[in-house]
Amino acid sequence: MRHNRRLRWAAVPIAASLSLVLAGCTTAQLNGFLPGFEEGQPPVTDNTERVSGLWVTSWIVLLVVGIITWGLTIWAVIAYRRRKGQTGLPVQLRYNMPIEVFYTVVPLILVLGFFAFTARDQQEIEQPFAEGEDVVHIEAISKQWAWDFNYVDEDVYSPGIQGQLSDEGPAGSLVESEIPTLVLPVDAHIEIELNARDVIHSFWVVDFLYKKDMIPGKTNYMYVTPTREGTYAGKCAELCGEYHSLMLFNVKVVSESEYQDYIQSLRDKGQEGQLSSEYDRNQNLPGTGAPQLKEEE
Template sequence: MPSKRRIRWAAVPVIAAAAAALAGCTPTELHGYMPGFDESGTPATNHTEQIASLWTGSWVILLIVGVITWGLMLWAMVVYRRRKGQTGLPVQLRYNMPIEIFFTSVPMILVIGLFAFSSRVQNDIEKPWADDEVDVHVTAIAKQWAWDFQYNDATTDGETVYSMGVQAKAAADGTLDRDELPTLVLPVDQKVTIDLTSRDVIHSFWIVDFLYKKDMYIGHDNSWSFIPTREGHYEGKCAELCGEYHSMMLFNVEVVSQSEYDAYIAGLEADGNVGDVNEEYNRLQNLTGTDGVVKESETEEGN
């Protein structure tokens, strides 16, 4: 039998090789190939790292449990298989209290542990900013099948401005012009609160790289507080089946510098998009499922 010293020396190159392999991984690979990370290593929001760690950690634990379980199953099938010449049933094991306690307590510990970690992360994500801490306050309004974004008290005079959205329109080859999609613009490294409201049915606000989504209900507004920490373009969509053109309910998210954000808000104000998005805009301003545009009289009838 090899001595303990030899075993330790044999483990050194294995550990070094594992460390070298992990060091060569990209941030995306280290987080289980989840979105929200790029080569810079900066996550998309202040919550992205925490969510990814919970997800990958849970899968690692479950994989370890699975490997142990599969190993025990295989061991039992090999060791206790019926051998040549054997007949009848093998010796039956009943009412073994230690085994029953083990197989009851271990799953309970795992479930309670996963719940505790998930609850802690969720509580951190769901904790809203205090009113005096919010830098950017946006209202995202969902409607079949597009998005409107209202920037509350965004101008220097404290006025509200907004942008109206229409649903995605697919070309004949199935491609989408994402430049025409509704766009939510946010400044980087600022505390953001987004109020989420629906005009018709249940929708779900999902920015893919932010690794989080929240449902939007009639009569019950949700909100979400976070800090976008990396400038760039992100894609958003409705994650709740909301009708015939649910798959076309897409939007863009642009995380930009503070100066670019201020210029965007000033542009909305200059275009006359000042005030609240009210019930006048309950329905889409384009023909559902087509690339046509509703006439003013048709829009009034739809309202």
């Protein structure tokens, strides 16, 4: 009884200290220093908090496991060190069923827990928007080494070239105006259809905390709702050739009126219609409709 009372009194200051520390954390600290968060601002998308929650919780669990493991290791090194005058081997511990079961069950629970929470969040993030919802349809087409964007509903497109190195400024700096830009309306449901023209690429908007592979002959989709206006860096996250590092793009989240103005500017440039698979390099892939080569008998 007295032992339980001592534990209770010890838990009170620990809980109070933990609450005080967490209350003083900034938004960046509470979200594991991940991009996509600013003090006093909403997250960049409707999915960023879910991803950061999984990240932070996983690290907390791993830190607790690490502290316990290292604590027991250090304790064993000190408690069972060889004393002066001792010779021979100490008593060996072996075939201890309770300890072996513990060492098997605990890691299994951790692995299953990480898998369950990851699968839960992935299912939510990958869930298509419900039928009848107002959705903006975008097609992003990757190519060595740039991006084309089709605004499907408005039947306009924006072609892109790979990032261009600047002759001015620091070495390796880029001409920002030459980087392809995908413009999205804020607070709108966005469905991005992802296709590749040549090799495997990966569509990654850093502040969205999510990326999706783009595989020739296969169409993937990304579902996201941008919730904060701004310009966010994007890049290819799959090594795709010599100029992979220059395969950059920007995502600009704007108001609905600015979005409509941008669409009109594409029409004014004569960029009406859609960029299609006619520019694909892999015309003999299964599913493209091209005749397939047959092996000789």
